[in-house]
Amino acid sequence: MTSTVHNPAELLRDTLEEQFRTHTDQLTELTVFSRQPDLGGYDRDTLNGLIASARQGVADAAQALRRMSEGTYGICERCQASIPVGRLEILPHARFCVPCQQKQVG
Incomplete structure (x- = not known):
């Protein structure tokens, strides 16, 4: 047995x-729901938030x-x-170490 x-x-x-891949798949599915709202069961604000989150995940x-x-x-x-x-795990x-991230936020 080799590992x-x-x-x-x-x-x-x-x-x-x-x-x-996961965020791209989510974005594809959510885009379909945005074009056919009765399929997804999401209200417009929730759907827009989910789309924004998936886009950010793809970009990150x-x-x-x-x-x-x-x-x-x-x-x-x-x-x-x-x-x-x-931290990377x-x-x-992550684009910043913890101390710099804290400076970025705070």
Whole structure:
């Protein structure tokens, strides 16, 4: 029996690609519902919120995958420090380390 050992970058890429597919599928389904409201069972405000969330998910995953291909993934956009793998495992599309994220929000 053999087992495949993945490095964190491979696992994170797989996670991001899966998130991209999932959000794209959600966006496709929600777009159909927006054109035929009786199918989805959502009120207009809820549907618009779900569409916005799915779009943001697609954009976040796509941007993280782009950063991977450019070699800048896992580097804080504010201080240029490495973002810990633990943070990236929790939030694979993270653009900032925790201290810089707190400064960004606060």
